[in-house]
Amino acid sequence: MSAPEFIWFDFGGVLSPPIPALFEQYQLKTGLAPRVLQQAMSDVADELGVPMLAPVENALLTEREWGARLEQALRRRDPQIDLSRARLQGFGEQWFAGVPANAPLVAAVRALKRNGFRVGILTNNVVEWSLHWRAMVGLDEVVDLIVDSSQERTRKPDTAFFEVATARSGVAPQHSLLIDDVAENIHAAAALGWQVLHFTDNHQALAQLQRVTGVSLLQPAVEPA
Structure with missing residues (x-):
């Protein structure tokens, strides 16, 4: 080289x-396990036929739209899920806080x-x-x-x-x-x-x-x- x-x-x-560490920190903030959140991200992306984070990384959806779809995807898989600590429609601010x-x-x-x-x-x-x-x-x-x-x-x-x-x-x-x-x-x-x-x-x-x-x-x- x-x-x-x-x-x-x-x-x-x-x-x-590292990305796994970021997901773990987000779990501490929200209670959402990485595999649960990643599955919801995949569900939203699958609806659009794109890779997991492409809906927001390619600006196909606004952060607010994506967060609303994440919430729907999470509740579809677990209607009793506790989202009280998650601010999904303002995801970035919570994701990066303290990182x-x-x-x-x-x-x-x-x-x-x-x-x-x-x-x-x-x-x-x-x-x-x-x-x-x-x-x-x-x-x-x-x-x-x-x-x-x-x-x-x-x-x-x-x-x-x-x-x-x-x-x-x-x-x-x-x-x-x-x-x-x-x-x-x-x-x-x-x-x-x-x-x-x-x-x-x-x-x-x-x-x-x-x-x-x-x-x-x-x-x-x-x-x-």
Whole structure:
């Protein structure tokens, strides 16, 4: 892998905590088990014939419309379900409340920018969630570009979404690097000629990124006193 000209970071699961952890935190807030919520999300998506989060990530539904359909789907499967703590029609605000960014990866974005690399965020996201997640990572003044599925009406792993990123950056696929935790997205980008880094954990990703860029990203271990 040669040093890329443009480095794209995924948001969910890379710049944020892992997706399973986010579902677990949402359960603590609402009482909704991840498998129950994910089933409802799938039910809503199946009605539209699209992947699980595409209804909001492609802006086919507003957050409010999606939340109302989630509630209906949950009650269809369990009429006695307790939704008293869930604010489904304002899902994003509750989902992101109290959630920290993945600080080591956010720091890596800043370090790469300081060292002359162009950096961006390539995210499947939701119109109404923009304020919450962008405030969480605090990179608006750092990144060169944010390409958001809900603005483009196409999402990873769709070819069209990667083509939008290429056009916006003006950087050819072979000089672009995607860091993403979803294997399907990694395979799709690689098939289009992108450089890819499949994120599995912070140390693995930072070590690989450090090797390919030459920028020091791994914090030295602190010796015990």
